[in-house]
Amino acid sequence: MTEVVDLAELASTAGLEQELGRLAKRHGIIRTRQLNGQETWTVLGAALTRELLSDPRLSNDVHTHAPHGALVPGMAVMLLEQDDPDHARHRRLVSAAFASRAVRQLEPRIAEITDQLLDKLGDRGTADFIEEFTYPMPLEVICELLGVPAEDRDPFRQWAMDISAAPSLEAMQSAAAELFGYCIGLIGAKRERPTEDLLSELIAARFEDGSALSDEELSSFAAVLLIAGHDTVTNLLANALHDLLAHPEQLAALRADPSLVGAAVEEALRFRGSAMTTVNRVALEDVEAGGVVIRKGELVRFLLNAANRDPEVREDPHAFDLGRATAQHLSFGVGPHFCLGQRLARQEATIALTEILRRFGTLELAVPAEEVRWLPSDAIRGLVELPLRYER
Amino acid sequence: MVEIRVDRDVCDGLGQCALVAPEVFALDDDERLVVAPEVPDGLAGKVAAAVRACPVRALVVEGA
Ligand code: HEM
Numbered sequence: 144m145t146e147v148v149d150l151a152e153l154a155s156t157a158g159l160e161q162e163l164g165r166l167a168k169r170h171g172i173i174r175t176r177q178l179n180g181q182e183t184w185t186v187l188g189a190a191l192t193r194e195l196l197s198d199p200r201l202s203n204d205v206h207t208h209a210p211h212g213a214l215v216p217g218m219a220v221m222l223l224e225q226d227d228p229d230h231a232r233h234r235r236l237v238s239a240a241f242a243s244r245a246v247r248q249l250e251p252r253i254a255e256i257t258d259q260l261l262d263k264l265g266d267r268g269t270a271d272f273i274e275e276f277t278y279p280m281p282l283e284v285i286c287e288l289l290g291v292p293a294e295d296r297d298p299f300r301q302w303a304m305d306i307s308a309a310p311s312l313e314a315m316q317s318a319a320a321e322l323f324g325y326c327i328g329l330i331g332a333k334r335e336r337p338t339e340d341l342l343s344e345l346i347a348a349r350f351e352d353g354s355a356l357s358d359e360e361l362s363s364f365a366a367v368l369l370i371a372g373h374d375t376v377t378n379l380l381a382n383a384l385h386d387l388l389a390h391p392e393q394l395a396a397l398r399a400d401p402s403l404v405g406a407a408v409e410e411a412l413r414f415r416g417s418a419m420t421t422v423n424r425v426a427l428e429d430v431e432a433g434g435v436v437i438r439k440g441e442l443v444r445f446l447l448n449a450a451n452r453d454p455e456v457r458e459d460p461h462a463f464d465l466g467r468a469t470a471q472h473l474s475f476g477v478g479p480h481f482c483l484g485q486r487l488a489r490q491e492a493t494i495a496l497t498e499i500l501r502r503f504g505t506l507e508l509a510v511p512a513e514e515v516r517w518l519p520s521d522a523i524r525g526l527v528e529l530p531l532r533y534e535r
Numbered sequence: 536m537v538e539i540r541v542d543r544d545v546c547d548g549l550g551q552c553a554l555v556a557p558e559v560f561a562l563d564d565d566e567r568l569v570v571a572p573e574v575p576d577g578l579a580g581k582v583a584a585a586v587r588a589c590p591v592r593a594l595v596v597e598g599a
Contacts, residue, residue, distance in 0.1 A: 231592035
């Protein structure tokens, strides 16, 4: 149990999830090293993940209780770094925008954005699908939803990359600072001149007691949505395409019966979810779990891609199989911090996969499978690029 | 006797309670929360955990 696993190093291989499944079989919880060099407890087992993610003895408010474990030191992040009752209060205020009805209304626009981007691919025959599609599609969706002007969107990709897969802690923090700075300016502009979008709505929103969100809360929320709302979908879509192509019999089944797309999205999420690890929690008291004692003040995070391959709860966990009775995967987290945007993410993925497969009767990797490169990140799971050969 | 109240204005049909205590909570096809009319004996602990798992705190338990 003294072994410390370096996740970022493991992550640059396609076999990461297999290795995690093996580890999860032996240990419910291990020690891993984070990007900034500090060690944390990391939960691998599915049962333990479900149990501990709703345990109030583990706090998300690292800002107060363990500032060194904060996502962005110096600024508490709305929702993700809040505990109840504050968390539930804030989440109630924003949840209508991500409810089923609101998300269904976005469908035609998501389809339109999808069409426009795929039209641009034309007949070139090969393209990096991340660059040309899986990155711009969800970014456009979330920027439109929030009200980020089109001309401001260029730096987002670098910020997102640096925040989730930074080469160093400094790069991550400076990207976060730039993003927050941008969001503060945007909130100021919308306060003066409200537009028809989610940010303007949130500026006008009031809690039950009549109070409003502060500028700091608003900008931290905007920043979280801008990053969590596109980077995760970008990588999930690319992972899904990659894994479907790597399992031609499953791809053929999906082509033969497009109504399987929902199952394909869920299996892609389970097989290689894009939000590989949760944010840090901090123990508010000593917690006994999985045969270890997490001491008060220690950090804990959850490796969802391990839990999803835990052989304890999943038959043949390393098989990519659309036919599996979808025992709930954990890729959107569990409990109070269960992903706010999961309906939107599922809808984007469903529309995109359906349309890509409908358009391109031929779709294959344009490089040998072993040349595909994975992001060396311990937080986000995804590809550096996805060069595909396509034909109508 | 444990009694569960659901704040319908707040419940978002996310199903986190149903993950924790499927004996008591389920979502119907419209993502509407359905609660068992009676909580089986010995499940008070699970119900309490389900309440804590709710992202918007839509559940209240009385008489536990
Ligand atoms: C495939 C895409 C996505 C994946 C895999 C994903 C995954 C996750 C996970 C695992 C969490 C929980 C983190 C934790 O407990 O530490 C989470 C939370 C969150 N996600 Fe997502 N997400 C995705 C898409 C989105 C989208 C599209 C949005 C917004 C538009 C979004 C917004 C959020 C927010 C705001 C939270 C924090 C919720 C809270 O703390 O109450 N996510 N997501």
